[in-house]
Amino acid sequence: MSDINGVGLGLRHRHFKEFIVDKPDVPWLEIHTENFINQGSTSAKYLAEICQNYPISAHCVGLSLGTASNASLTRLQHIHDIKATIDWLKPSLVSDHLSWSASDEGHYLPDLLPIPYTEEALNIVAQNINQVQEVLRRQILIENPSSYLSYVNSPIPEWEFLSALVKKTGCGLLLDINNVHVSAHNHGFDALNYLGNIPKKSVQEIHLAGYSIDVIEGVDMLIDTHGHRVYDDVWLLYEKAIEHFGAIPTLIEWDTDVPELAVLLDEKRKAEAIITKVTKKR
Amino acid sequence: MTALAELQRNFISDCLSENINSKKPLLAKDIDISLISASGLMGIYRSSAIANIIYAMKLTYPVIEKLVGEDFFRASCKKFILSHCPKSANMDDYGQEFGSFLANFEPAKQLTYLKSVAQLEWYYHLSSLDDDSKPVDWSLLSSIDALHVKLLLAPSVKLITSPFPVNNIWQMNQSNAYENKPIDISLEQETLLIIFRSGLSTKIMTVTAGEFALLLSFSKQYYLNDAIEIATAKDNTISIDDTLKKFIELNIISGFENG
Numbered sequence: 302m303s304d305i306n307g308v309g310l311g312l313r314h315r316h317f318k319e320f321i322v323d324k325p326d327v328p329w330l331e332i333h334t335e336n337f338i339n340q341g342s343t344s345a346k347y348l349a350e351i352c353q354n355y356p357i358s359a360h361c362v363g364l365s366l367g368t369a370s371n372a373s374l375t376r377l378q379h380i381h382d383i384k385a386t387i388d389w390l391k392p393s394l395v396s397d398h399l400s401w402s403a404s405d406e407g408h409y410l411p412d413l414l415p416i417p418y419t420e421e422a423l424n425i426v427a428q429n430i431n432q433v434q435e436v437l438r439r440q441i442l443i444e445n446p447s448s449y450l451s452y453v454n455s456p457i458p459e460w461e462f463l464s465a466l467v468k469k470t471g472c473g474l475l476l477d478i479n480n481v482h483v484s485a486h487n488h489g490f491d492a493l494n495y496l497g498n499i500p501k502k503s504v505q506e507i508h509l510a511g512y513s514i515d516v517i518e519g520v521d522m523l524i525d526t527h528g529h530r531v532y533d534d535v536w537l538l539y540e541k542a543i544e545h546f547g548a549i550p551t552l553i554e555w556d557t558d559v560p561e562l563a564v565l566l567d568e569k570r571k572a573e574a575i576i577t578k579v580t581k582k583r
Numbered sequence: 584m585t586a587l588a589e590l591q592r593n594f595i596s597d598c599l600s601e602n603i604n605s606k607k608p609l610l611a612k613d614i615d616i617s618l619i620s621a622s623g624l625m626g627i628y629r630s631s632a633i634a635n636i637i638y639a640m641k642l643t644y645p646v647i648e649k650l651v652g653e654d655f656f657r658a659s660c661k662k663f664i665l666s667h668c669p670k671s672a673n674m675d676d677y678g679q680e681f682g683s684f685l686a687n688f689e690p691a692k693q694l695t696y697l698k699s700v701a702q703l704e705w706y707y708h709l710s711s712l713d714d715d716s717k718p719v720d721w722s723l724l725s726s727i728d729a730l731h732v733k734l735l736l737a738p739s740v741k742l743i744t745s746p747f748p749v750n751n752i753w754q755m756n757q758s759n760a761y762e763n764k765p766i767d768i769s770l771e772q773e774t775l776l777i778i779f780r781s782g783l784s785t786k787i788m789t790v791t792a793g794e795f796a797l798l799l800s801f802s803k804q805y806y807l808n809d810a811i812e813i814a815t816a817k818d819n820t821i822s823i824d825d826t827l828k829k830f831i832e833l834n835i836i837s838g839f840e841n842g
Contacts, residue, residue: 335672335673335674338673338675339675339712339713340714341712341713341714341715341738341739342711342712342713343711343783343785346783347783362672363672363673364672365672367587368591369584369585369587369588369591370588375670375671375672376672378671379671379672379673382673401591402672403672404588404591404592404594404595405584405588405591405592406592407670408592408595408668408669408670409668409669409670409671409672410595410598410599410628410632410636410668410669411632411635411636411639411669411672411674412628412631412632412635414591414594414628414632415628416587417587417590417613419586419587421585421586421587422587425585425587449624449627449628450614450615450624450625450627450628451614451615452590452613452614452615453612453613453614453615454613515627517619517623517624517626517627518618518619518620518623520618520619522619522627524627524631
């Protein structure tokens with residue numbers, strides 16, 4: 302049974318010392334795995350100490366599950382680096398994104414780039430997920446992406462694509478509520494319909510974060526910046542998600558302009574209040 | 584090549600194109616442009632990816648950023664990135680060639696010390712990531728024939744030479760620097776430094792010519808006697824016993840082997 306329960310926080314450098322010295326009451330923490338690949342680094346030493354007191358979830362950003370070739374040397378090396386990191390970290394959950402970062406030629410852009418949802422892509426992504434789960438010897442969770450463009454040839458709805466991946470590979474899902482809201486706004490689909498079509502039992506973690514609004518050629522686009530408090534519309538969608546999926550372990554995610562810990566703890570309390578409210582209603 | 588592979592190659596090519604605003608993106612035919620142009624949409628991902636790489640470079644080269652200013656740093660990083668696409672998901676591996684790039688970058692060419700400062704920062708960065716050395720039983724050294732002894736440097740040790748006082752430049756630009764006096768970069772004296780990890784800190788230490796020659800010989804896996812000969816030829820006043828003791832106590836020399 303997993304020790305990842307309740308509302309956790311993303312662990313960031315600026316809060317390392319607080320988690321070592323003060324040990325705030327947070328049930329679990331999530332790290333960006335790629336930041337700790339070098340086990341001898343100062344960061345890794347701090348994390349090793351923090352791990353002794355907190356269950357850890359390892360959230361990857363570079364497995365590039367959507368890369369067209371699973372034989373790319375760049376990607377293979379990275380999978381093995383992640384395995385070595387997972388082996389010493391022993392996290393309770395491991396996740397990455399429904400996206401790609403590396404081309405088959407081994408060029409890499411550190412961002413979560415969009416996949417066209419075609420049958421060809423479905424088979425490629427499923428193959429990549431199977432490859433990663435085989436090397437890591439464990440199930441991984443796949444996070445739904447935030448999306449800013451649609452491909453002309455992308456006939457499969459994202460929720461169907463994710464459901465098919467769960468069926469084909471046995472992976473789990475990490476449901477990012479902010480990303481559902483951002484993508485729904487940018488592409489004009491119904492966020493509640495999206496949630497309703499995600500296989501319930503596959504969701505093992507939820508992410509909550511803030512977005513920003515950019516005006517691109519006169520059009521308001523929501524951008525998943527992870528640099529702000531969770532907005533009210535996302536809290537509302539989160540409440541619907543908890544009603545539908547149950548009290549799934551939830552992470553407050555904040556990656557840019559990271560504030561003091563008290564702000565994150567406040568967001569944590571808001572999430573806990575929603576879980577309590579929904580649980581009482583049942 | 585699959586359709587997905589071609590799309591992904593074009594995507595990256597568009598993101599790293601110098602002419603993304605003036606030239607039609609390769610991906611224009613593949614994306615829905617009913618509300619926003621292909622350039623506009625690709626621009627979102629390009630900006631985000633480049634910003635992420637620049638963030639990694641800020642962490643590696645904070646002194647370079649201070650020396651040239653935030654805006655110039657960002658612009659030169661962007662120029663660097665467009666011709667040096669990352670090849671790894673581990674951003675700690677990225678940016679080694681930045682110093683050489685700055686040396687040939689026309690707007691920065693007159694700042695001749697930048698390459699040296701960048702090299703120091705790169706080695707500092709690597710040193711911070713390296714493993715600690717394993718504990719050693721030095722009493723076993725006496726069991727090895729003196730002619731076959733090789734001394735080993737700790738994994739985090741980096742040796743650097745510069746025609747500029749880069750250690751002073753680096754120190755002056757740390758957040759805890761309390762002195763703010765001008766540095767004369769015209770001094771024609773070679774700076775010899777070692778960078779190494781001590782616990783959770785990474786340190787920079789100036790060394791003499793003899794000490795540098797000794798450590799360089801160890802890094803090249805010379806026998807101890809040969810290394811001593813090279814060091815004393817460089818500086819006949821060096822006390823080998825005191826030097827070895829100092830570097831062993833600092834864990835710069837961290838082991839030995841029977842060569």
